[in-house]
Amino acid sequence: MIEKINIPLVYDDPPKSNIWWNKQNEIDFTNFHASEVHGVLLPWALRIFEPLLSIHSPNEIKDLDWFIYPVIFNEPYYQIRTLTGIDHADFGFWSYVSSEVIEALKAKKGWILIDVALEPLSDTDLSDLLDKLDDCSEYPNDRIILNVGSLTHTSHPQIYHITSWLEAHYVGVLVDNDKEFVFEDLPRSYLKKVMFNAYWQDNISEHKRFSLFNSRYWKSLQLTAILSVLDHKSLFKYGHVTASSLDMFEEYFTELLDKKPEFKKVFKPHALKNKNDIINFPEQCEPYIEKCDFNIVAEAYSDQNYVAWPFLTEKTWRCIGFKKPFVLLGQHGSISKLHAFGYKTFHPYIDETYDNEKDDYKRFVLATKEIIKLIHLSDEDFSFYNEYFKFITDLNEQNFKLRLYKSYRFFKYLSEGKIKTYDYIDSFYETGT
Numbered sequence: 509m510i511e512k513i514n515i516p517l518v519y520d521d522p523p524k525s526n527i528w529w530n531k532q533n534e535i536d537f538t539n540f541h542a543s544e545v546h547g548v549l550l551p552w553a554l555r556i557f558e559p560l561l562s563i564h565s566p567n568e569i570k571d572l573d574w575f576i577y578p579v580i581f582n583e584p585y586y587q588i589r590t591l592t593g594i595d596h597a598d599f600g601f602w603s604y605v606s607s608e609v610i611e612a613l614k615a616k617k618g619w620i621l622i623d624v625a626l627e628p629l630s631d632t633d634l635s636d637l638l639d640k641l642d643d644c645s646e647y648p649n650d651r652i653i654l655n656v657g658s659l660t661h662t663s664h665p666q667i668y669h670i671t672s673w674l675e676a677h678y679v680g681v682l683v684d685n686d687k688e689f690v691f692e693d694l695p696r697s698y699l700k701k702v703m704f705n706a707y708w709q710d711n712i713s714e715h716k717r718f719s720l721f722n723s724r725y726w727k728s729l730q731l732t733a734i735l736s737v738l739d740h741k742s743l744f745k746y747g748h749v750t751a752s753s754l755d756m757f758e759e760y761f762t763e764l765l766d767k768k769p770e771f772k773k774v775f776k777p778h779a780l781k782n783k784n785d786i787i788n789f790p791e792q793c794e795p796y797i798e799k800c801d802f803n804i805v806a807e808a809y810s811d812q813n814y815v816a817w818p819f820l821t822e823k824t825w826r827c828i829g830f831k832k833p834f835v836l837l838g839q840h841g842s843i844s845k846l847h848a849f850g851y852k853t854f855h856p857y858i859d860e861t862y863d864n865e866k867d868d869y870k871r872f873v874l875a876t877k878e879i880i881k882l883i884h885l886s887d888e889d890f891s892f893y894n895e896y897f898k899f900i901t902d903l904n905e906q907n908f909k910l911r912l913y914k915s916y917r918f919f920k921y922l923s924e925g926k927i928k929t930y931d932y933i934d935s936f937y938e939t940g941t
Contacts, residue, residue, distance in 0.1 A: 513919065515560050517546075540677075546558070546561060546563050551578050553621070554919075569609070572618075574618055574925070579621065579623070580626075594649065622653070624656045628817075629657070638666070653667075655668050655669065657819055670911075670914065677825075678826040678828075680829060717882070719747055719802075723750055725757075729764040729768050729771055730806070733872060751786050758777050761777040765777060770869040797832060801832075809838070818844075831898070835875050850911065858878050859874070859877075
């Protein structure tokens with residue numbers, strides 16, 4: 509049995525979010541950060557342990573043994589400027605924090621936890637920030653810890669990679685709420701009922717070979733190109749394929765190809781001839797992913813240069829949650845990043861050497877080859893593959909529970925005043941990326 513701890517959270521102005529208060533953070537309980545139990549916005553790294561939390565004002569700090577001052581960065585590109593200019597009198601991070609909190613942090617009584625895992629934060633901005641945190645002459649910058657997606661600064665004592673919104677919610681979607689989690693009487697209350705309807709309307713009767721949720725395909729050439737390939741080979745009919753703005757396909761394709769000469773040598777802009785086999789984007793993807801054999805993951809940042817490290821969204825995480833094998837059209841090193849978090853994937857039955865290819869076009873070609881292979885497998889052959897796939901997906905469910913356990917250990921260590929005393933990921937740099 510693991511010892512339960514109380515996790516006290518201090519808010520300067522509840523129910524508002526610490527640091528920034530904006531329209532995105534309104535407490536209307538349709539916001540996925542909003543906790544009905546506590547009436548505040550909670551980073552999901554903390555929301556997982558909702559029954560252990562208590563909410564306090566700065567004037568109650570004197571009565572606490574320790575505390576966390578939680579911060580959510582929904583839009584890190586903008587919000588990170590409060591940290592890179594951390595000591596600015598009017599707009600720096602500390603200008604938003606009450607003096608009671610600052611003094612308690614100087615006395616080593618608490619921590620500021622900033623969750624920056626919902627959207628990608630560039631390594632350049634993160635490096636600039638870490639340089640700023642070295643200076644503790646005026647403010648307790650050493651008490652700031654960040655939960656981020658990039659593994660570039662894994663060894664830095666103030667950088668963590670604990671379970672947050674996208675992973676916790678989408679990987680855990682089918683795990684039974686009623687079963688005990690890490691310790692007795694701690695319900696997994698954040699699953700299903702918060703964002704998903706636990707009993708979504710399943711009116712999908714036809715099981716198909718694959719699914720591809722690619723509504724905003726125009727954000728990336730790889731995402732547009734896979735629609736072109738599937739259309740050329742008349743393969744939409746074998747999958748649950750979702751996309752919107754199909755009448756604009758040729759125009760979007762032309763614009764994207766002009767930016768990528770290596771693709772332009774092979775692809776020509778065209779309208780989709782089989783667009784009637786594509787589903788107008790549905791309200792829920794879940795019934796479709798349940799009724800398929802594998803998923804084509806069309807990641808949001810598959811060929812964009814703004815984020816120089818693999819950022820995994822719900823597109824990837826829900827495959828693990830729904831126990832579906834997948835081929836990932838994403839950034840170089842995306843599969844390796846999953847391995848770094850302890851998850852298993854499907855090589856050699858799905859040849860994942862595409863993940864090692866740095867060139868966007870070559871990586872796309874190798875991944876597409878695997879997609880076509882899986883679509884054309886006979887039902888008998890895919891059934892054989894599924895025995896292996898099930899073994900992997902079951903392991904991933906156990907790894908998810910281990911990740912949650914490690915997240916709990918993280919907060920337990922903070923309650924003891926410790927930092928960087930536990931391995932939260934495997935060594936990313938030993939994965940060959």
